[in-house]
Amino acid sequence: MPCRSLVLLVAISVTAPSSYSIDSKSEAPFRGEFFSGTGDVEYLELLEIARSMFDPNPAYQNLAMLYTPNWNGFVEGPTWGAWWVQNSYGTTYCALPFLLEPWTTFLQNSQDLWFDQMGDGKRVGAKDWIAPDGCLCDCASPGWIMYKQGDGRTDIHDWGMEFTAAGLLMQAELLLISRDQEKISHYLPLLRRCAAFIETRRDPANNLFLAGPAGNLLAPSYAGWKKADGCFGQAYLAGLSVSYIAALDRLIELERLMKNDGAAQQYRQQRDAARHGLDQLATSEGYLIRSLDPDGTRHGVYGAEKHGYFEASPNHDAVAFRVVDDASAERILRKIESIPGLRPYSFILPNYPSYDDMYEEPAGLWEFGTWVNGGHWSTCEARMILAYSRTGRYEDCRKSMKHLLTFADRFRMDNPLTKFGSDVYQPEEAINLCYDSFGPAAALVRGLFEYIYKADELILIPHIPDTVHSVEQHFPIRFGEKKIFVSAAGNGAVSSVVINGKQYSNFKDGQIHLRYDELPDEASVTVYLGGAAASAGKTNRRERLPFSFDLSSLPECATRVSHLQYFQLALNNANLQTSYEAAHAKKALDVAEAIFLRKEFLKSGSLKPLPEPAASAADRIYLDSFNRLYDGLVKVLSEPARKDPSKKQLAQYWQATQKVRQK
Structure with a gap:
């Protein structure tokens, strides 16, 4: 099956590991952008591929390809x-x-x-x-x-x-x-x-x-x-x-x-x-x-x-x-x-x-x-x-x-x-x-943790294959304004839970009850199963690194990429990096990054090319996805949107960065 090893190559290209990790003893670990773990490497890799489909990536069709500015x-x-x-x-x-x-x-x-x-x-x-x-x-x-x-x-x-x-x-x-x-x-x-x-x-x-x-x-x-x-x-x-x-x-x-x-x-x-x-x-x-x-x-x-x-x-x-x-x-x-x-x-x-x-x-x-x-x-x-x-x-x-x-x-x-x-x-x-x-x-x-949302709590129910000895999610699970990074070690019944290095006792009959008012804004939740030894270590987090490439390698979208980069920088400087508009701009840049990586991996032979006419159609869908995201952001920040006072400043940054880019 092609592309599997490429998942790891992408992860190495765009992420950096933190210094925290679950103790995996002497087992050879699997390390991906979205998942890490030990044990059943194939299953962990399938999880990695599954999650990668919900972000722009160079190897697989992904959610960005279904955006419409309409x-x-x-x-x-x-x-x-x-x-x-x-x-x-x-x-x-x-x-x-x-x-x-x-x-x-x-x-x-x-x-x-x-x-x-x-x-x-x-x-x-x-x-x-x-x-x-x-x-x-x-x-x-x-x-x-x-x-x-x-x-x-x-x-x-x-x-x-x-x-x-x-x-x-x-x-x-x-x-x-x-x-x-x-x-x-x-x-x-x-x-x-x-x-x-x-x-x-x-x-x-x-x-x-x-x-x-x-x-x-x-x-x-x-x-x-x-x-x-x-x-x-x-x-x-x-x-x-x-x-x-x-x-x-x-x-x-x-x-x-x-x-x-x-x-x-x-x-x-x-x-x-x-x-x-x-x-x-x-x-x-x-x-x-x-x-x-x-x-x-x-x-x-x-x-x-x-x-x-x-x-x-x-x-x-x-x-x-x-x-x-x-x-x-x-x-x-x-x-x-x-x-x-x-x-x-x-x-x-x-x-x-x-x-x-x-x-x-x-x-x-x-x-x-x-x-x-x-x-x-x-x-x-x-x-x-x-x-x-x-x-x-x-x-x-x-x-x-x-x-x-x-x-x-x-x-x-x-x-x-x-x-x-x-x-x-x-x-x-x-x-x-x-x-x-x-x-x-x-x-x-x-399915790994099920996630049952209630008015006052989130219930985790681990469903970890016996062949997987540890698994770590490097992406947050949402619960209101809070972000939860979940990992598990061992197999069997829930024996202990650690949140941000502290023991947590609210679990029973295989269910971990995370009460909203007790959770920190960012919680690293580690579930230990079957008596696995608990430690105070945080979940192994992997942060996506700022990715840079020569815009000349993307002539088909270089002008728009440059505008988005200036816009993103302006929002960061204005402390607006958590806005929806900033996320929209970043997602478009992520697609541009995927276009660049796909070209590089095809050139190096790391990615097996599709036969024609699928190969050309695949190239088009990446570029079309980028352009649709850009056009959609233009529409969001257009004149009608500026009538909303909360959007006016964002629209001004968009116009200003376009002028800077043109210079």
Whole structure:
């Protein structure tokens, strides 16, 4: 597999180690820019590659390539000009703990496309649909929103029921991590409207939720209840219950954070009732079916003569989001393991075998192994990896990441929706990329410590493979304004915890409870497992060094690089280096650095070149990414933005440094 050793070369090029390290005894250590450790070098290297995909780097497609100045945010992909709920679900949830500025602003701007245009009973969306109040969408772009799944027989489609639950979950998680009370005050009424919309589908007789055709996440595979007259109506959808319960978990914590105890109690009661209702959708083996018709017909009982497929998403989501307890999680994973057809190429499929209850025949786009009927979705794989991590199935995590790299090595991270997850959806493109394809990488990173955010604490739950003897993260995990650098040594149960050199005792049953009001602004948290000897040493931090190169080596962007360098220097001198605008400028410079390093590594033979036309397309996407980030910053600092007094000084620095650069 090419590029693996290059990861270390990049780390050596741009980072410097601090003087602190976990004692690794005589083991040969792995040292990367984002991870260090001892033991299973391959697993550590996979973690390093996974994390590197969320910063500009010369070897792999990365998050910077999905920036668009059109809304100063992320876009699904170069061939998909909008922002989808279900496609972003896995990547966003898994990456949120370690995303920093400007990524967090970009992500919020993208999700604002949903919330700024959410249904209110009046707004007219795509296809002239007027959605009920609180309804989110399949996807949206500026001035345009698709309130239902937009492919298939849209005339019979339900509103985006599970889309709304997933959007509620992602936004609530984002706010819980940020702890920004001004933003929470803005979004909380919107999130309450989403919850109220979903509550309109609760059946008080059984505390299950009704959804019609295409009301699920992987719509339009779900057809609801096919009645005797051939029409399709609403059925009780397991995925809607699971996603909504997980969303309510986070909405409760937001209400607690804002001291809204009455609202928190109301949502707690609704969540608990929904959790009890979910039991009716479980089989005797402990896994969840897909749906239950009002007449009692069960869909998704594996092996049954009718509707005898296994439905993956409500099951792996119930485990990933801790909707079910540990015993149920283990039963679900064992069932998945017993069905080889669910993972023919390591990635999880939505279903096995083919659906027999779609409103279309399984042919063409609906053929088994393609799209929503047995095609693979990376957004789902992200949640599957979280389920693997929770239940200690680290070899499955490894297999998943290695399969992802078969696409990443070719710059073809565009969702393998065909041939049961073995081939891409748009093979005619020289290279391609989708936001969801970063999901498995994000999940591999989040799965190590899980990160459960509460109103007053962050809970770490270590999931470290036995083959990894120590692991150190050289990037911060966000918790409000605080930054947490996490490491672990040893294997087994949590035996001690050290924070900034001091023993910390608030851990129990494998969970470390980091209370917000007890944490320093920057905390190095070392978790010792299985009685590993604790020390007072800090986590080994690696700081990215200022990188310099001859601008003549980048003639295609030298003028803009020079302007950004002057702007960055001016902000540093004005003590504005922590601003969003400074982070935006730095990210553009990081892309320029990646362009330079890629050229150098290709020249030296350290990086294996892609074949044409992929090689030229890859060069273009790096340069295009830089230019889009630059253009976006220009737009942010433009005349309209200067009307905001807080931005005026930044805009003045931008103009002044442009004049200096021109001299």
